[in-house]
Amino acid sequence: xxxxxxxxxxxxxxxxxxxxxxxxxxxxxxxxxxxxxxxxxxxxxxxxxxxxxxxxxxxxxxxxxxxxxxxxxxxxxxxxxxxxxxxxxxxxxxxxxxxxxxxxxxxxxxxxxxxxxxxxxxxxxxxxxxxxxxxxxxxxxxxxxxxxxxxxxxxxxxxxxxxxxxxxxxxxxxxxxxxxxxxxxxxxxxxxxxxxxxxxxxxxxxxxxxxxxxxxxxxxxxxxxxxxxxxxxxxxxxxxxxxxxxxxxxxxxxxxxxxxxxxxxxxxxxxxxxxxxxxxxxxxxxxxxxxxxxxxxxxxxxxxxxxxxxxxxxxxxxxxxxxxxxxxxxxxxxxxxxxxxxxxxxxxxxxxxxxxxxxxxxxxxxxxxxxxxxxxxxxxxxxxxxxxxxxxxxxxxxxxxx
Ligand code: FAD
Numbered sequence: 001x002x003x004x005x006x007x008x009x010x011x012x013x014x015x016x017x018x019x020x021x022x023x024x025x026x027x028x029x030x031x032x033x034x035x036x037x038x039x040x041x042x043x044x045x046x047x048x049x050x051x052x053x054x055x056x057x058x059x060x061x062x063x064x065x066x067x068x069x070x071x072x073x074x075x076x077x078x079x080x081x082x083x084x085x086x087x088x089x090x091x092x093x094x095x096x097x098x099x100x101x102x103x104x105x106x107x108x109x110x111x112x113x114x115x116x117x118x119x120x121x122x123x124x125x126x127x128x129x130x131x132x133x134x135x136x137x138x139x140x141x142x143x144x145x146x147x148x149x150x151x152x153x154x155x156x157x158x159x160x161x162x163x164x165x166x167x168x169x170x171x172x173x174x175x176x177x178x179x180x181x182x183x184x185x186x187x188x189x190x191x192x193x194x195x196x197x198x199x200x201x202x203x204x205x206x207x208x209x210x211x212x213x214x215x216x217x218x219x220x221x222x223x224x225x226x227x228x229x230x231x232x233x234x235x236x237x238x239x240x241x242x243x244x245x246x247x248x249x250x251x252x253x254x255x256x257x258x259x260x261x262x263x264x265x266x267x268x269x270x271x272x273x274x275x276x277x278x279x280x281x282x283x284x285x286x287x288x289x290x291x292x293x294x295x296x297x298x299x300x301x302x303x304x305x306x307x308x309x310x311x312x313x314x315x316x317x318x319x320x321x322x323x324x325x326x327x328x329x330x331x332x333x334x335x336x337x338x339x340x341x342x343x344x345x346x347x348x349x350x351x352x353x354x355x356x357x358x359x360x361x362x363x364x365x366x367x368x369x370x371x372x373x374x375x376x377x378x379x380x381x382x383x384x385x386x387x388x389x390x391x392x393x394x395x396x397x398x399x400x401x402x
Contacts, residue, residue: 009033118211
């Protein structure tokens with residue numbers, strides 16, 4: 001019987017401990033989380049929960065009874081301060097805890113604007129934790145002026161919620177277009193038009209020079225020299241993997257905490273999964289920031305702690321909700337050289353990313369059938385003739401036949 005300690009009680013950490021018990025592990029399991037609450041899902045924080053359409057209790061990944069019922073020692077509000085990889089202990093405020101296997105599921109930190117440009121003024125928020133969202137909730141009053149810095153998915157989702165609630169929203173994006181880092185121009189165009197139609201002001205190619213205000217934020221000076229007024233600011237400028245503990249313990253980093261194909265770090269007793277971890281994929285160390293990856297990778301780590309020896313095969317998928325549009329993404333678009341557009345029923349659309357004739361990924365807007373077919377093709381390593389995809393008369397499901 002061995003003793004597993006998991007640092008980080010989020011999506012990956014909870015998936016790991018649940019899987020260990022589900023597979024019959026009868027050693028001791030401890031899940032340690034810095035936040036004061038049990039593991040919860042983050043996606044609704046910028047969607048239904050922010051909108052007020054989802055109660056807090058529905059955020060929790062498992063009922064509170066799940067942990068004691070399964071012999072999982074869940075320690076919330078407890079931050080691990082250090083790992084002693086030689087003594088095989090982790091240090092908490094109240095002492096040291098031994099481990100045989102240690103799993104790092106420490107997630108990531110939102111990038112914050114520096115204090116020198118007003119990043120620490122009151123009324124400047126990031127969207128990472130339940131506490132972040134609860135803190136900004138009182139600012140969501142009809143007519144309030146919200147400035148969003150960053151046109152990635154989180155910024156756009158927050159913009160959609162705020163516009164729905166009657167706020168006056170301006171979003172600035174330093175790059176030439178929103179979603180530039182993650183999506184094709186076609187998808188950027190689609191979401192720009194969607195937001196504009198709902199009254200959100202999207203400013204692309206516009207950076208932030210500094211936030212203005214005395215104690216609390218009151219506006220911003222933009223790279224164009226303009227000054228705009230704002231009652232509060234949300235930043236969505238990316239995340240950095242939470243690697244500090246690993247680094248201090250001498251564990252190798254490479255685009256996050258480096259793991260091998262089984263999820264093991266450079267220390268054979270220490271594993272990593274989720275936003276903080278990178279894994280070998282196509283000749284590079286890939287790091288994904290998604291729920292699907294956090295769960296699958298953490299379950300793979302649990303299996304390998306139990307000796308399965310299985311390699312992690314990532315099946316990337318993601319979604320985003322903005323206004324009445326559900327975007328579903330499958331695959332990884334890196335390296336695409338053309339986009340095939342497929343009109344769906346009733347104004348739905350999907351964009352399929354190809355490299356030559358090889359299908360890499362797709363973005364489906366309100367088109368679950370296109371998503372399902374594309375995802376299955378990509379996961380099977382298959383492609384479909386781009387001409388067939390572009391033809392609305394093609395019955396998509398027929399493409400799945402061997
Ligand atoms: P987390 O869930 O962040 O958990 C890490 C935990 O570790 C945190 O609770 C942290 O406090 C804890 N921790 C860190 N260091 C320590 C320490 N030293 N001691 C104790 N505890 C520690 N993904 C999608 O697929 N679809 C979406 O639509 C989507 N929307 C999102 C919307 C928002 C607002 C956010 C923030 C994320 C969204 N994501 C989405 C991403 C997804 O939520 C993350 O990829 C996922 O939560 C990663 O899981 P994780 O377990 O690696 O990290």
